[in-house]
Amino acid sequence: MPNETEGPEEVRSSATTLAAFGDAGLRHVIDSTVDHAIVATDAERRITLWNEGARRLFGWEEAEVLGRLCDLMFSPEDRTAAVPAREVQAALAAGRATDERWLVKRDGSRFWGNGWAAPLLGTGGEAVGLVKVLRDATAERVAVERLRLAHEVAGACAWELDPATGLSIWDPPGQRLLGLPAPVLPAEEAWAAFVHPDDLGRVRAAVGTALDPAGGGRFEAEHRVVSGAGREPGSAPRWFQSLGQAWFEGEGPARRAVRLVCVSTDVTARHEAEERRRLLVNELNHRVKNTLATVQSLARQTGRGAVSAPEFLSAFETRLLALARAHDLLTRGDWTGTTVGEVARGALAPHLADGRVRLAGPLLRVEPRAAVALAMALQELATNAAKHGALSAGSGRVAASWRADGGGGGASSGLLEWEEAGGPPVAEPMPGAKRGFGLRLLVQGLRQDLGAGADLRFEPGGLRCAIRFPLGA
Numbered sequence: 001m002p003n004e005t006e007g008p009e010e011v012r013s014s015a016t017t018l019a020a021f022g023d024a025g026l027r028h029v030i031d032s033t034v035d036h037a038i039v040a041t042d043a044e045r046r047i048t049l050w051n052e053g054a055r056r057l058f059g060w061e062e063a064e065v066l067g068r069l070c071d072l073m074f075s076p077e078d079r080t081a082a083v084p085a086r087e088v089q090a091a092l093a094a095g096r097a098t099d100e101r102w103l104v105k106r107d108g109s110r111f112w113g114n115g116w117a118a119p120l121l122g123t124g125g126e127a128v129g130l131v132k133v134l135r136d137a138t139a140e141r142v143a144v145e146r147l148r149l150a151h152e153v154a155g156a157c158a159w160e161l162d163p164a165t166g167l168s169i170w171d172p173p174g175q176r177l178l179g180l181p182a183p184v185l186p187a188e189e190a191w192a193a194f195v196h197p198d199d200l201g202r203v204r205a206a207v208g209t210a211l212d213p214a215g216g217g218r219f220e221a222e223h224r225v226v227s228g229a230g231r232e233p234g235s236a237p238r239w240f241q242s243l244g245q246a247w248f249e250g251e252g253p254a255r256r257a258v259r260l261v262c263v264s265t266d267v268t269a270r271h272e273a274e275e276r277r278r279l280l281v282n283e284l285n286h287r288v289k290n291t292l293a294t295v296q297s298l299a300r301q302t303g304r305g306a307v308s309a310p311e312f313l314s315a316f317e318t319r320l321l322a323l324a325r326a327h328d329l330l331t332r333g334d335w336t337g338t339t340v341g342e343v344a345r346g347a348l349a350p351h352l353a354d355g356r357v358r359l360a361g362p363l364l365r366v367e368p369r370a371a372v373a374l375a376m377a378l379q380e381l382a383t384n385a386a387k388h389g390a391l392s393a394g395s396g397r398v399a400a401s402w403r404a405d406g407g408g409g410g411a412s413s414g415l416l417e418w419e420e421a422g423g424p425p426v427a428e429p430m431p432g433a434k435r436g437f438g439l440r441l442l443v444q445g446l447r448q449d450l451g452a453g454a455d456l457r458f459e460p461g462g463l464r465c466a467i468r469f470p471l472g473a
Helices: 008-021 023-032 052-058 076-080 083-094 138-154 172-178 187-194 197-211 268-305 309-332 340-347 368-387 437-450
Strands: 037-042 047-050 097-104 110-121 127-136 156-162 167-170 184-186 218-225 238-249 256-266 357-360 397-404 413-421 454-459 462-470
Touching: 023 052, 037 052, 037 110, 052 127, 076 083, 076 097, 083 097, 083 110, 083 127, 097 127, 110 138, 156 172, 167 172, 167 187, 184 187, 187 197, 197 218, 197 238, 197 256, 238 268, 309 340, 309 368, 340 357, 340 368, 340 397, 340 413, 368 397, 368 413, 368 437, 368 462, 437 462
Parallel strands: 357 397
Antiparallel strands: 037 047, 037 127, 097 110, 110 127, 156 167, 156 256, 167 184, 218 238, 238 256, 397 413, 413 462, 454 462
């Protein structure tokens, strides 16, 4: 190719020199194209020309491939699918066929070939074979695929805005992600298709700021996506963050925006995490206040029934440990609730080793508030049994069982029954007699926390208690 410094004489001299080579000169030109493989075949797809670029790209010497089917360049799966023959048919029918696919080198490795195939015409204009020109585009292919995967993983898409026409251009991930009907749409139509109406004004304002010739061209907007944009109806809205840059031409008063390039990323997970964090902080504040109130109540009620400081400390510590065990149990379940069996095993752990306490019941879940109330009630029942009831005697036994029971509490209630046997005789306190904190907790505290108090029966064979509680989800 002549350059700008060559005159007519130099160009004619170069052409004369090349013509003097004849067929060898033409082959010299073909072999000088080392960054492209040039391959010619006859009508039966047998290779008739294999340039230096093909040798470097595929690894075969020309002498090794002349007369062989060009199918050797294709992958086994493409050969099985008759792709080589179909390529010839497409090139003959259309005059040219795009040639983009994975091809195979002599050593068996693969590369992404990018090029074209066209009929090789004879002197009479008839097709006598095929000529293929291609190059190794693996790096570009890998980069595109890496970008595509990054977009999919990040939930991102790219789009452009032409301020002159008002048209927006969306990449395939954007069309799929946002449910857009076409890759090229008027910007207003595209935005209306996926931007929540309440956020549309903010997006328009951000675009206007980016296109302002007096500004820096930076575009940034965060908005919700309408439910119809790749989202199930009625589901929580997704959030997108869009970042972009405008390009300008001209200077001074003639300066104008000619292009806005943007990337939009799904940031719903971040918004949901922030909302969860806010709710957790509020919930933590609520629980701390409730816990402090519970501890204060424990101290006050325990102090009323204690006759000495050591007695107070012992009882108070026991009740604090019961409360702590209940909180530990709920913390392991992220405070979403737990089962009655776990509550019972945690509250009665100090009394389970010798086998005198038997637990039985199905898998029933309870909410945190009910779990704490049941744990405290079981701890009080066990403490009372150890001091005055069945567990104070060597032959005494306790059975704690639970079941779902709709009676009196609706279909979503459960019933826990405590039965003591083999201990000393028990008797109900006389009317007007002072009751200890344990009895007050069972009678009054459960009514406040569970909506129903404990049904206590002081039978000669041992104390019996029935506690109704709400079931969790």
